[in-house]
Amino acid sequence: MLVAAAVCPCPPLLVPEVAAGAAPELAAARAACADALGVLAAARPDRLVVVGPAARGGRGPHAEGTPGSFRGFGVDLAVRLGRPGADPAGRELPPSLAVGAWLLESAGWSAAPVTGLGVGEAFPADGCLDTGRLIAAQPGRTALLVMGDGSACRSLKAPGYLDERAEAFDAGAARALGTADVAAVAALDEKLAYELRASGRAPWQVLAGAAESAALDGTPLYEDAPYGVGYVVAAWS
Structure with missing residues (x-):
């Protein structure tokens, strides 16, 4: 059963050591992420799953x-x-999950x-939704930390121009995530998201699948597009 979720962006620039002199520019986003994680802890989950976009080598559990x-x-x-251990496959975390680990x-x-x-x-929307349903169907109280960015095409200097x-895509996604509108998140256009280089679409739709029967309320915590990339932070509880 899904009891809470936090939606956070995943640029490595969230990490002050990576951002260096530009670190203050994302201070508000970091603070919002910390607030979202507080909502997760308050839900007293039995387990937390961090979901984020990954290239081929970093996909899977x-x-x-x-x-x-x-x-x-x-x-x-x-x-x-989390606690010390090792991935049995000998892999390292993809960047999005490394940012999630840093936040935690x-x-x-x-x-x-x-x-x-x-x-x-x-990853197709149907597959994302099914993955979320499987996560929520596991025993105990589950929380999700969902990492992902909006479009990378918000300005001339953006990574995607x-x-x-x-x-409009980012506004719709932020509205859906900020209000925990499961149907709207599930309906995000995967082709358009891909064309706009929105890395969060698939993780967000995993969340939508997990939350289908959870009846959670959403709280918007942050929305902006520094560096021409859409970032959103929200908490579901």
Whole structure:
């Protein structure tokens, strides 16, 4: 049973050591993420699943204790998913889950065991929904930390350049996530999301599948598009 969820963006720039001199620019987003994690802890879950976008090598489940790092971003900073351990497959966390692990470590998370799930950005909506249903069907009280960004096409300097459709897409996604509108999240256009480089679409739809019978309320905590990328933070409880 899903009892709570937090939706957070996943840029490595959330990590101050990675952002360096630009760290203050995402201070409000970090604070909102901390508030969302507080909602998860208050729900007293039996387990937490961190879901985020991943390239091929990082897809699938990640056991508690799986390590990750930000060395690929020029920073010798290591993180770990929950309590010490190792991924039986010998993999490291994909960047989105490494950011999630960093958020949890920063918050001093100890409320429940933590596992991870990397999903492909092009994973079909039906598959995402089914994955969420399977997560919610497992015994006990489950919470989700859902990592993912909106469109990367909000400005001329954005990673995907400017696309006039991006602002409306992000506004609709933020509204759906901020109000825990499960049907609206499930209905997000996967083709448009892919064209707009919105990495959060698949993880958000995993959340929608998990929340179908949960009757959770949403609280919007942050929405902005620094660097031309849509970021949203919300809590469901």
